[in-house]
Amino acid sequence: MPVTLHGVGISRGYAIGKTILLQRDQLEIPEYTISSVLIEEEVQRFLHGVAIAKQQLREIRSRIPLSVPADVAAFIDTHLLMLEDSTLASAPIKLIRTRSCNAEWALKLQRDWVVQVFNEMEDPYLRTRRDDVDHVVQRIQRILLANEGGTADAISSRLEGRILVAEELTPADTVLMQHQGVLAFVTEHGGPLSHTAILARSLGIPAVMGVHCARRYLDEDELAIVDGQLGVLMVGLDEQAIKYYRWKQQEDQHQQLELVKLKEQPTVTRDAVRITLHANIELPEDAAAVCQVGAAGVGLYRTEFLFMNRKDIPDEEEHLTSYLHVLKMLDGKPITIRTVDLGADKGLGENRVGSSNPALGLRAIRLCLKNLALFRPQLRAILRASAFGPVRMMIPMLSNIQELLQVLRLTQETKQELRLRGQRFDERMPIGAMIEVPAAAICAPFFARHLDFLSIGTNDLIQYTLAIDRTDDEVNYLYDPLHPAVLQLIAMTIQAGQKANIPVSMCGEMAGDPRYVRLLLGLGLTHFSMHPNSLLEVKRVIRESHLLELMTLVKRILHTEDPKKFNQQVQNLTRL
């Protein structure tokens, strides 16, 4: 009997192969006290566990092919750094010595403390980083318990040509799997913002996440199909369906080859309207991928990555060095530096407790305006970078005009400071804002009067409009970019930009999804920014589109009140 299991498609592509189920039992952590004479021996046992974990990760890192983007290795480096960091590597030793805990128990106590700190963080992206802590801790625990079963390492020899189904996977597992020739993976937990998801996209492995209880419904060695586009895993299919997916696979491969040819082609619609395609980056090293796909510039540089895995905050020179690196790589193309989008207690040593709803708390520009010691060095560095090439500054999470005016005043003060220091900057450096809170979309005309550009952050705009935590896989199914309220807010923002005669871009995930391109063009969007991997496919859809026709269609959709007709028309427009 055919069975289809639904999750969230986080990395596109199709796979047909036999399943392999990873049964990773919940680890039983023993808790006992160590007699005083054996304490140092227990410390040595813990240190040995950490050393083996490091060795394993280094080995995995060395298997990453040189051809994959820098962010892939960076994920493994994050775990290696955690093993160097005293929070996980030496704090348990203190617990063993002071509380006579056994090594596993000490590590568990420390893990619980770190996870609590992460849980209180405001930014959804960094909150998901507690998964990294768990992945590292579990690796050490398995070594200490001599329980290597249930890891991707343990079944690595059987992965080739298989579809891996697991409760969850670590970034290290993902690299290993790709190396072993896994066809696709499906996990019961996790969402599109996790490191594992980002890695799967970078490595081009079809993947579906958040398929709850998948292993309960599947058998080992069962012929299955993964459709990373639809976010489903199917079993029990007949010959006809398998044939259809084999054809889709071939089509997909053929399309990938065709896409590369588009790199040098202009991004214009069939009716000759030029569209701008920018790329999103997280690390300075990602600039190479931007050039590889021929993006016209960087539309979103997420600078919070500079703040990760450290206790201090980056100073002005460090910010500047990163920005100049990207500018140099882009060789004259514009870069849009987003001021840091962190929560209150990330890497700043201020463990703010009591924020019951972190996504609505002190994050992004709210935090920067409260913590000028954090913000001013970045402002100075962005301005100074503007002397060396086309730099634009972008403010995240604005929700009211006072915040905007405050940022503009601070920027003026910073310019004066630089003049006094005799340091150069571009007097006319464009300043823009992200529209990612419904209030900002509704008030976009007021914001637009003070700004040089707007950029729609759909990841947050959807979260805040529909009241859905973007990191919570229980409510993933409600996360709907095509909700009429979301489309109205996007339309309002684009119109506000047009009236004020300033460009409006979109840099949320929606802009990089080929299914939504025609709809967005019809809404009047002319600037898109996305992960470099999506750029050529988006370009293809744009080159096949007729803007005027789409605008007429979308106008009709926005005026359709009947939900059935609305859905029908939207579906027609978003079908690839």
Ligand code: PEP
């Ligand atoms: C967004 O919210 O759409 C966005 C691009 O910002 P981030 O995903 O970094 O929150």
Ligand code: MG
């Ligand atoms: Mg955002």
